Amino acid sequence: MKCLELFAGAGGLAMGATLAGFEHVGVVEWDRWACDTVRENQRRGHPLVKDWPLFEGDVRKFDLGGVPDDLDLVAGGPPCQPFSMGGKHRAYDDHRDMFPATVEIIRRTRPKAFIVENVKGLTRAAFANYFSYIQLQLAFPEIARRADEQWIDHLVRLEREKTSGVLSGLTYDVVTRLVNAADYGVPQKRERVFIVGFRHDIDARWSFPEETHSRDALLADQFVTGDYFERHRIAKRNRPTPPGAASARLRGRNEPMNEAPWRTVRDALVGLSDPEQTAGPHLNHRFQPGARSYHGHTGSPLDLPAKTLKAGDHGVPGGENMMVKGDGSVRYFTARESARLQTFPDGYIFHGAWSEVMRQLGNAVPVLLGQVVASSVAQSLAMSQMAPAPGRH
Known part of the structure; x- marks a missing residue:
């Protein structure tokens, strides 16, 4: 099955899709540091990324001419800063809002399914109307916003289309779920929104995977x-x-x-050396000094899943990406420890200084969570192809 990955970052969701059996026809990312990470792992021959056709640049400038007509999946996490709890919350007024570009690519490529991931902040009450707008755009990608049309007026047109009872052209059945990555075996309490859609002519009969932990x-x-x-x-x-x-x-x-037990920080770090004593043989496993605890930034206890890893405009915000040691003191997670918490394989190396690597990791989709979602989508697509249902238009 063929997949086009947008806003790939360091590759978490795309690696999950690869593990689920998808073959990438394009992997698009504008950030040069994240692209350097992917290229470095390709140079090293990492099996999950070595065959990715990487495009460094704006998704709006990606040439869709080489994308096959029978594309199975479009996947990606549009930049989350417009909706992040730690951001400026500007949503549709933020130039980094890439949902319109995502809808346009879905309209042009007509994939059988899509997976869109974003931060929990997208579900805040302040964004309720815009969140509905996003979902309706994805459900009816051919009903495009007019050049002189305000987004709220476009929302009204989309609402009328949805309630009309008449489906024509390119439409998608859309399912939205707020999930905690810890409930799927990721050693991190990381809440994220997934918007999954299947083209209406595909008899997918899909629902979000059941929690396992x-x-x-x-x-x-x-x-x-x-x-x-x-x-x-x-x-x-x-x-x-x-x-x-x-x-x-x-x-x-x-x-x-x-269910299985939630995986904890202690579970995730098994086999890693104490970086304050020795870095050991693991990649990106160097001690970073300067961690301190203060109100609202107290670190992650060893015997629970980690708090959500964060990315910030200026490195790690507030020192929250740290662990609480057995004696109650704190230290920063190393990049490798953070990669473990995001379920990246140990052989996957990250390019850049510690703060830059932590930004990549803080923005990433946990590989395991990406694999869980992509595998369920792949299974539904495979089953729909085996037994197409009559009467769907």
């Missing part, structure tokens, strides 16, 4: 059976105090857990 399963693993701390060889005197109410509730539970 949970906080309750982690608490049971830690404080009911104790297996978690036994695995990590944590002496009983050094174990944290169990949360009373949750622990009691789980001890009284009779039915087995259907």
Whole structure:
């Protein structure tokens, strides 16, 4: 199956799509540092990226002439700064809003499906109308905004089309979900919005993948059976105090857990050396001094999934991308530790200084989460091709 990746960044979502079986006909990214990261890994022959046709530049200038007519998937995460909780929240007034460009590419390539990822901030009440506008544009990409038309007037036209009951031309069945990456095995509490669409003539019958990991399963693993701390060889005197109410509730539970435990920072960092002592053999694993804790920026405990890794205009904002060590002190995550938290493979190297690498990682889609979503889309596409349903127009 063929995929076109937009706003690829350091490659997290695109790598997930590769693992799901998609072959990329184009991987588009404007940031030179992120492109250097991809090119460096291609030079090293990394199997997940070595065959990517990388285009460094604006997606609006990408030549779609080489994209096949039977494109299966368009995927990407348009720049999140217009909607980020840490940004200026300008949305449609922000020149970095690339949703219109995304819709235009979907209109021109007519893929069987698309996957669009963005930050939780997109779902804020202040953006409610614009979020609806984004979804309706993706559902009806051929109903384009007129040159002299305000976006709110375009929204009205799209709403009328949706409620008309008549579907014609290029339309998509759109599903939107706010997900926590930790619920899918990523060792990080990272909430993101996914907008997934299937072309209306495709009998996909798709829904978002079920969660596979949970906080309750982690608490049971830690404080009911104790297996978690036994695995990590944590002496009983050094174990944290169990949360009373949750622990009691789980001890009284009779039915087995259907989910696996949330993966924690400690789980993710198994096998990595202490960077304050030695960098060891791992790539991008160097100690970064200067971490400090203050109100609102307290770091990630070892025995929970990490807090959301962040990217900022000036490196790491507020020093939040750090761990709380066993003695209560804090230090920054190394780039390799951060890559582990984003489920990038250890053999994948990042190009640039630490702050630049952390920006790439803070903007990335966790590879595992990308694989989960892309695999479910691939499965639905494959099943639809095996048994096309009559009567869909």
